Amino acid sequence: MTTKPEKKAADAAEAFRQRWTPKLTGRLEPDRQIARLRFTPCGKFLLGGGYDGTVWRWQYEEPPQEENAKQSEGKSRRRGVPEAPWRPLERFKSHGGWVTALEVHPQGGIAFSADSWGRLCAWGYEGPQEPKPRWQQPQAHDGWITDMALSPDGRHLATAGVDGTVALWETGSGKLLRRLEGHGGSEVLAVAFHPRGDAVVSGDLFGRVLHWEFPSGRKVRELDASALYKLHRLQDCGGVRVLRFAPDGKRLAVAGTRPNNGATIQGVPTVLLFDWESGKPHAELSLGPKNECFVCDLLFHEAGFLAVATSGTPGTGRLHLHREGEEKPFFTARGPINCHALARHPKWPLLVVAGTNSGSNGNGRQLRNGKYVGNHSPLFFFQWASEG
Amino acid sequence: MNRHPRCNAEQHRLSRRRVLQGALGLCAGAWWGLRHRGLSAAFAAEGKEPPRQVLFVWLDGGLSQLESWDPKPGTQFGGPFRAIATSVPGLHICELLPEMAKRMHHVAVVRSVSTKDNSHSAGVPRILRGDPKNRGVVYPYLGSAVAKLLGPCPSGMPPYIWVKPGSGGFIDKYAGFLGPKYGALALGEGRPPQNLLPPKDLPEQDLHDRHRLRRLVNRHFVAGRNAQINDAYEHAYHMAQALMSRRKLFDESTISDEERDRYGRTQIGQHMIVARRMLEAGARFVQVTSYGWDTHGDNFLAHRSLVPKFDRALAAVIDDLVASGRIEHTLIIAMSEFGRTPRINGHVGRDHWPEAWSVLTGGCGLQRGAVIGATDQQGVFVKTEPYDIGHLFHTWFTALGIDSQHTEYDNNGQPLPIAHDDCFPIKELLG
Known part of the structure; x- marks a missing residue:
């Protein structure tokens, strides 16, 4: 029998769920796969780092008048979802390999x-022409740059690489400030700045999270996220794939997978929440079955929930909205699958997630109209009624 | 007593155990104290040509050609990695193979391999049997084929040794119509068969008596049973004898730290050391298997973890084969059952791709530094003459001194070609 306090709590949870359940309002169809997404602070541009070595740009356009919208509805809708009003612009093309980090x-x-070839670029994203670098570091890392994070004041940038280092840069000049080498050569897969700007954290393949004092670069402590790592046969599996601080800086989300096996990797998509002050884990979120595998991206919403993009066996992986303190996500989007990137609009109650087309896998020769076609990342635009 | 020619499972299990136990116990003393002598030195002293051998590295599940021997950086399906220059001018391979990049002048890569099966269940046996024409018989895997066609080396070592993760034992199921005798002696985790050494307190005379008893029991057991199976038991017994005479091969204390580091302190690295020792001791065909290459998910970080370990181990064994001169008569093969799809799936993985993939091979007179064939700009299809596994079998048999187009197996009077009738040796690889 339900008690009064339980009913009250259930009603509150239901009200929260209804308040923060978004609606799918738009979709874009870039023809390549997207690894990272970011909105610009003005909210007019959306950027996407691609597997094609370019940064995609879209600019917001006012939707047409209502009558025009009705007329064009049939043409622009895809699976019942209208095309999002974001017009593609010339891409930024100074990279090689994959564009794997973006801020x-x-x-x-x-x-x-x-990018995955070690190049770091700064460039102006406005204007219709193809952007050119303001500065670039062709060998910022030896190989794959896996992640980057900006200091809150925007004056510094931290990058993480498979070369086992974290590099700190001045954003104005592109000058290398310091290189941090405390990961013992292990691939560093994620990096984040504390909202106060006095600390950087970096996470590696073996589940070690290092806390660095900024700007001195002194190693302060190590947090244990080794639950996100497993050696299976010959393969080092998992690792810290995402690091995010809560806006108040009191919690650190360390995310990836709890690996079960390598090769066709399986594992439970997992977020470990650490108390920043004590450095101790205080919660663990398991966001799906073991074939859903990785948390690929996440962000904190100040209303008290996490938006999490997961990806696993083709066809699995979702956008989950998970209220802290609850056991299960209060919302899991039905549309997107194999989600790899998230971005939240700075002004509007809007969240965009990069998924993957359906039927993305399959052995052997699978031709469409006689051609061998690659996969792509549809972008799904979710909207809340309004920000609270 | 049931005299059925094929004994039942229980008889089979017990009898084999008895035979092996007897063999292991009985012969240990007789071979005690014998020392291994290097084959090359022995043959050089006798003025003979050293026997041809095979090192076969099997990456089970499917190495990605794009993350190894045939990178296509900067293209739609090229993935995140760079290509690096090698010791062969103009040849670039994936950055995950820095050690092999320095040694590509010792070996060759075939980039135009195009096979038929895209599933493991069909692909593995088909590839390992050379995909011959269907004649209603089960062909042997390459190791069994070489064991049959070339026989054991003069060393008396087992002709077909398989260094693998997991358990070991005598594995006869891949010998096909050749019969169980041509199966593999599997060294699980690179370790010798269990109970290789007799108990220390067992007197010599007791060993001798047990030996006599084993022969007596064996004669009784054989009557009315499948001769092939008994033949395999005897074979296993003799293999055990041969290994007992070389117990030091398995003495891990004789492997230096420097050697372990050079090969890499990984499963494949340490197994490769065992494989090299088996070759040095005179095994004809040594297979090293690494499992876990079926990277349908997280292909790129998986290959970043896997390939450098393989790279280091393979480079180290090639260095040793070159230094000892053994590369002149040791055929090297490193391959999987297929490559991986150019297309990158939603799990950031690559699926199975038999259409266009690569095999590394070398030694035993094969062209050094050769690059055979090419794929198209995107790495999707072969743009030169495609070579099936049958072509590779012909080429490897030829390199081993076997006339692949005229030699036949004799399957109880049925002549069978040793490789696919419609295929032929790859001339540019043979030189």
Whole structure:
């Protein structure tokens, strides 16, 4: 029998769920796969780091008048979802390999992008022409730059690489401030700045999270996220794939998978929440069955929930909204699958997630109209009624 | 007593155990104290050509050609990695193979391999049997084929040794119509068969008596049973004898730290050391298997973890084969059952791709530094003459001194070609 306090709590949870359940309002169809997404602070541009070595740009356009919208509805809808009103612009093409890290200066105007061949670029994202680098570091890391994070004031940038280092840069000049080498050569897969700007954290393949004092670069302590790592046969599996601080800086989300096996990797998509002050884990979120595998991206919403993008066996992986303190997500989107990137609009109650087309896998020759076609990342635009 | 020619499972299990136990116990003393002598030195002293051998590295599940021997950086399906220059001018391979990049002048890569099966269940046996024409018989795997066609080396070592993760034992199921005798002696985790050494307190005379008893029991057991199976038991017994004479091969204390580091302190690295020792001791065909290469998910970080370990181990064994001169008569093969799809799936993985993939091979007179064939700009299809596994079998048999187009197996009077009738040796690889 339900008690009064339980009923009250259930009613509150239901009200929260209804308040923060978003609606799918739009969709874009870039023809390549997207690894990272960011909105610019003005909210007019959306940037996407691609597997094609470019940064995609879209600019917001006012939707047409209501009559025009009705007329064009049939043409622009895809699976019942209208095309999002974001017009593609010339891409930024100075990268090689994959564009695997992307951030935008908090004061706007400049984007920072990094690729899997070790190049780091700063460039202006506005204007219709193909952007050119303001500065670039062709060998910022020896190989794959896996992640980057901006300091809250935008003056510094931290990058993480499979070369086992974290590098700190001045965003204005591109000058290397310091290189941090405490991961013992292990691939560093994620990096984040504390909202106060006095600390950087970096996470590696073996589940070690290092806390560095900023700007001195002194190693302060190590947090244990080794639950996100497993050696299976010959393969080192998992690792810290995402690091995010809560806006108040009191909690650190360390995310990846609890690996079960390598090769066709399986594992439970997992977020470990650490109390920043004590450095101790205080919660663990398991976001799906073991074939859903990785948390690929996440962000904290100040209303008290996490938006999490997961991806596993083709066809699995979702956008989950998970209220802290609850056992299960209060919302799991039905549309997107194999989600790899998230971005939240700075002004509007809007969240965009990069998924993957359906039927993305399959052995052997699978031709469409006689051609061998690659996969792509549809972008799904979710909207809340309004920000609370 | 049931005289059925094929004994039942229980008889089979017990009898084999008895035979092996007897064999292991009985012969240990007789071989005690014998020392291994290097084959090359022995043959050089006798003015003979050393026997041809095979090192076969099997990456089970499917190495990605794009993350190894045939990178296509900067293309739609190229993945995140760079290509690096090698010791062969103009040849670039994936950055995950820095050690092999320095040694590509010793070996060759075939980039135009195009096979038929995209599933493991069909692909593995088909590839390992050379995909011959269907004649209603089960062909042997390559190791069994070489064991049959070349026989054991003069060393008396087992002709077909398989260094693998997990358990070991005598594995006869891949010998096909050749019969169980041509199966593999599997060294699980690179370790010798259990109970290789007799108990220390067992007197010599007791060993001798047990030996006599084993022969007596064996004669009784054989009557009315499948001769092939008994033949395999005897074979296993003799293999055990041969190994007992070389117990030091398994003495891990004789492997230096430097050697372990050079090969890499990984499963494949340490297994490769065992494989090299088996070759040095005179095994004809040594297979090293690494499991876990079926990277349908997280392909790129998986290959970043896997490939450098393989790279280090393979480079180290090639260094040793070159230094000892053994590469002149040791055929090297490193391959999987297929490659991986150019297309990158939603799990950031690559699926199975037999259409266009690569095999590394070398030694035993094969062209050094050769690059055979090519794929198209995106790495999707072969743009030169495609080579099936049958072509590779012909080429490897030829390199081993076997006339692949005229030699036949004799399957109880049925002549069978040793490789696919419609295929032929790859001339540019043979030189």
